[in-house]
Amino acid sequence: MGGLGRRAVGDAGARSRLRRPDGLRQLDGRGRPLPLRAALAGISVRDLRRGATATGAQQIASGRSPELRTIVGDMLRVSHNDYAEKLLWASGMKAGTSRTWAGVTSYSRSQVAGYGVSTYGSVTADGSGLSRSDRLTSHTLAQLVLALRKHPRSAR
Structure with a gap:
């Protein structure tokens, strides 16, 4: 399970990037929907709406983008x-x-x-x-x- 154990994703952050603004699902590098990839890593995804990060939520990933x-x-x-x-x-x-x-x-x-x-x-x-x-x-x-x-x- 990639060392992540079983975690529930909070209400914001990475989940908001699982869907494109037009509502179509994003795919991972192997063509699988990202919620499926998360499930394979032991992370449950309840929904894909934007929201506020829960108090005490643990950051599990970050990234940087070029200018x-x-x-x-x-x-x-x-x-x-x-x-x-x-x-x-x-x-x-x-x-x-x-x-x-x-x-x-x-x-x-x-x-x-x-x-x-x-x-x-x-x-x-x-x-x-x-x-x-x-x-x-x-x-x-x-x-x-x-x-x-x-x-x-x-x-x-």
Whole structure:
């Protein structure tokens, strides 16, 4: 049982990351749902809602993430589609949009419009751009590239 013994997971922390914001289950590296992986380690998962950490709860894991600029650089350099999808969701969640696809894409469009770029005729079906339903005009793409190039934080 990996030395963890039998523990019940508290009301927050790692459990809140077991589901994507759109409600789909996250999978571990072997393609199993994370609640199943937790069960195999002797950890019971009662539900997957966000909540407050119980008083006296013991931390059983932690992690660190690279800076966002590093993640975005990796995403762009190797076309990492999972990163693109997660960053789209994370930006919407951070901004406080509704936890729906409509809320996230509406926020994304508002950010693009903030650069003076028209999204007329565009359709966002996923965050990676891989869906056959995604639509982006060449005019919108050119406007966006030029706007980002002019941005003060743009690396020249």
